[in-house]
Amino acid sequence: MPSDPTGARPTDPTGSQTNGPASAGKPAGAGLSRSPVSQGPQSAPAPAAADDLVRAVAQLLDDGGARNRRLDAPTLRQALVDLYEFWLNTKGSEVGIKPDSGLAIVAVGGLGRREMLPYSDLDLILLHDNVPAKQLGATADAIWYPLWDAHVKLDHSVRTVPQALQVASNDIPAAMGMLDARHIVGDEELSNLLISGIRRQWRAGIRGRFDDLVVQTTARWKRSGEVAHRAEPDLKNGRGGLRDVQLLDALAIAQLTDAVPGLGPDVPGGGLEHAHRSLLDVRTELHRVAGRARDQLRAQDADEIGAALRIGDRFDLARTLSDAARTVGYSVDVGLRTAANSLPRRGLSRLRRVPVRRPLDEGVVEHAGEVVLARDARPSRDPGLIVRVAAVAAQTALPMSAMTLNRLSEAAPELREPWPKEAVNDLLVMLGSGRGLVAAVEALDRTGLWGRLIPEWGAVRDLPPRDAVHTWTVDRHIVETVANASTLTTRVARPDMLMLGALLHDIGKGRGGDHSVVGADLATQIGNRLGLWPTDVALLSAIVRYHLLLPETATKRDLDDPATVQRVVDVLGGDYVLLELLHALSEADSLATGPGVWGEWKSSLIGELVRRCRLLMAGDSLPEPDPVDPALLKLAADGEVHVELTADGQHTHRVTVVAPDGAGVLSDAAGVLALHSLRVLSASVRSERGFAVNSFLVSPRFGSPPDVGLLRQDIIRATAGQLNLEKALVKKERDLAALRPESTGEKGMPITYSQAPPKLIWFEGTQPGEVLLEVRAEDRLGLLSRVAAALERVGADVRWAKVVTLGSAVIDSFGLRIDSGDSAAGRARVEAAVLEVLPHTAPKAPPDSA
Structure with a gap:
């Protein structure tokens, strides 16, 4: 690259000259008073020399001058632009930079963007069309030296159009700076050659520079x-x-x-x-x-x-x-x-097939790495579509398409009150998805959809914390708390209440008063809107009201004083479930506050307080089986397999399977439902009078449920050993998440887990020889079928079962008879078999829910 011909200042390797002397600081007379705006840039004197320019800038910044009342920020920026342009036009004409001179001054940076700040550098390019070096040097000196001598901070270069284009082709920051180029004075045609050439070159070369642009941007974010x-x-x-x-x-x-x-x-x-x-x-x-x-x-x-x-x-x-x-x-x-x-694709990638649309949920597909609406989706007729799209995005960690969010914003109606139960379940799935929740909520919030779902969010949106220990704004802290709580769902009996409590625990902030009290009232309001049972609304309100009770008591009061523990038990009304939820929420809340807030000391104090509270509370009530409908027992009299399918909501259905009792009936029925992409939301399983009566509340992943005859046929095949469910489930799970062929260049979409560890809890049964096993785990494809099969393999007879899916977590209770002389050994075999089929960490294969 040839060196700059002016000889005025040394040049850097790209040909750009180094800065002149730094500005001497704040102009004299620039006060700090803040008077209203009344005057624009026309009040400043017309500068004939660079010193006049500096004095005019100082006058604009002078808050206390008799003629100038303080300019607001936009007016000040425009005034500075006008001043610099006026000086450059005047000086340029004076030194011969005219329309037919082959010379032009082009502004980049703040002046180019018309965003001149009080102490921004003045970024200029002196363009020339092969002007003789002597003339060019004299002209450059006549422009640069007055600015240097007046201590104006200056970034400058002297180039021909080809030289400028060459610099931009080798330097991404330089190219991006020149994209702001704007003609100031001189040969406008020459300036336009540069401006149009830079933009044309940028468009033509972006394919080869995009990856470097992303790398540089990411590095800048990491630094700053x-x-x-x-x-x-x-x-x-x-x-x-x-x-x-x-x-x-x-x-x-x-x-x-x-x-x-x-x-x-x-x-x-x-x-x-x-x-x-x-x-x-x-x-x-x-x-x-x-x-x-x-x-x-x-x-x-x-x-x-x-x-x-x-x-x-x-x-x-x-x-x-x-x-x-x-x-x-x-x-x-x-x-x-x-x-x-x-x-545009390059090389062999041009031969790859166009990205296909992969179904993810009803009305939701993946396309080109984004969550988008299916072609037949009708947002205006599906109020729950917003929550369903967000739940899929959170689970798959895929971004929601901006066009999809815009379409939902324009067409999706408000969810009616109370919410449909399918929408509530999708919300719970979204909240329980772990770290994928953060990006999903951020996208919904920035496009106005999150506030539509939770109008109370506006008070905490972007609300800064009032103390330095908090890392995040209040709304982001809430979302971080939910993400942390999703890893603790197997520690509580009501993971749904834990997730909702985490979402609403600080919703009362930004409104004045005690945010716990205000938030409890808002939680009642929101719980009713969601259509929760009155007892669950009361529980949710109590979670929000007392979410600080455990940490404040444990860290500020004497735990050895019986009155301290008694006070906590009295405040909670002896509710063990509430105590358990507050314990988990305290940990999630502290972890989301900032580094060092949750540690061994605080954890041990709260744990000890909870332990002592439990000693004062009564034991848990045991799970009980649901009664059997006599009509179903009558249906089973013929000894055949009967399957009934009835609608139970907009997207939910009830599947009832009645069959002669025997090993494998539960696992076979649940496995067939999973193979047909029916997600089990709840189930009631009984074995009575030699018949198995299994009722499943299911939600189809896509479209309508299969024909009831097909379900019955597959259940009969499975019980007869003609359908290998274990292999079929493994294949379906692999198909859902396996990497696509390398020739496509596209990857599968693993559904993220919150990584809550599974938990097994034993109770003594109410009937002789019966034990109760409660399984708490993350959901996965065919989970109920896998657990039932595991129980059958070790000889555990499932007498009854109650299955509940709460978002992305399951709480399954089984009444068992274990044939073993040593009850401890029998339970150990059962635990090992069940744990083997439960998800322990985020798997590489994406689970589907069954």
Whole structure:
């Protein structure tokens, strides 16, 4: 690359000249008073020399001048743009940079984007069309030296159009900077050659540079952190900052995505354009308050900046920044994903088949790595579709398509009150999906759908914490708590109440008063809207009301004092289930607060308090079998297999199987349901008078349930040994999650687990020789069939069973007779067999629910 011909300053290896001297700091007379805006840039004097330019800028920044009342941030930026443009036009004409001169001044950076900040660098390119070196050097000196001598911070270069294009072709940051190029003075045709050439080159080369662009962006995020969750965020380089807005513009110029992807004006915070303006305004005031260029917002400046922008105090400013940064962050995620899918394929990849649409749930499919609506989905007729799409996205850890979210936002009606039970179950599946929940809620929230599901969320959205120990905003802390709680579902008898309690435990914040008391009332309101049983609504309200009881008592009171333990038991009304739920929630809440909040000391104190409370409480009530409908026993009199299928809701059905009792009846029936993609939500299983009466509440994964005759035929084949269910279930599970052939270049979609460890609990039965086994575990394809088969293999006779699926967790109770002289050895064999078929960690194969 030839060196710069001006000889004015040394050049770097790319040909760009180094900066001139730094600005001398805050202009004299720049005060801190904050008067209302009344005057625009026309009040500043017209600068004839660079010193005049500096004085004019200082006058704009002078808050106390008699003629200038304080300019607001947008007006100040426009005034600065006008001043710099006026000076450059005047000086350029003076030194011969005219329309027919073969010379042009092009602005990049803040001036190019018309986003000039008080202490931003002035980024200029002096373009020339092979002008003689002597003339070029004199012209460059006449422009640069006055600016240097006036201590204006200057980034500059002198190039021909081919030289500039060569630099942009080798340097992604330089190329992205030149995408902001804007003609200022001189030969406009020459400037247009550069501007159009840079954009054309960027579009043509984006396929080969996209991966490097993503790598550089990710590295920048790692260095600078997230604007939304940093105490002192980097407004320019952090994730969700101004650089990301410029990245979106660059992707739009490459024609890979829209400049405002996936967001409209009605979303929380007003959308991407409003978020961009908010970030710019805060950074403008940061410059003004600091008296120099600064990207990182310091805590000591936050109150002054918030007051200057008429936002409020530092907490109000933090909330504004969180909203803006998370909107930008979501938009960038959508933009990068859309851009990646829009890139033309190269080489052999062009021969690969177009990505297929794989069904995930009713009305929901996967396409090109995103969760989208099926072609026959009708959002206007399916209010629960929003929750179902989100549940699938959380389980598969796949992003929801921006177009899908927009379509749901426009067409999906409000869920009626009370919610359909299918929608509640999908919500529980979503909440129990572990870390996949975080991205799903963020996407719903940024597009306005989460607030539609939970209107009370608006008070905690982007609400900053009031103490330094909290890492996250209140809404993100809540979601983190739910994700943590999903790993503890097997420790409690009511995992559904644990997940809902975690979701609502801090919902009362941001409204004034004791957030536990306020939140308990809101939990009652939300529980009724969800259609929970009155006893469950009361339990949910109590969870929220007393979610701080255990940690505050354990860490602040004497546990050796019997009155301390008695007080906790009295407050909880002796409810063991509530105590168990509060214990798990205390751990999940502490883990989501920040590093070091949950540790061995706090864990041991709360554990000891819970242990002592249990000693004062009565024992658990044992699970009991449901009574058998006499009509079903009458149906079984002929000794044949009978199967009935009846609708039990919009997407749920009741399957009743009556057959002669014998080994394998339960596992065979449950296995056949799983093979036909029927997810068991609950089941009641009885063995009486030599007949097995099994009733299953099921939900089809896709479409309608199979014909009842087909179900009966497959159950008969399975009991006769003509259908190997074990192999069929293994094959179905592998088919759902196996990697696609390498020739397609596409991978399967593993459903994520919260990794809650399975738990087995034994009780003594109420009948002679009977024991009760309660199984708590994550759901998976054919789980009931696998567990029943495991029990049968070790000789355990299943007399009755009650099965409940709560979101992504199951609570299955079995009344057993174990033929063994040594009861301990018999139970050990049963435990080993059952644990072998339960999911212990997140498997590579994606489970389907049965």
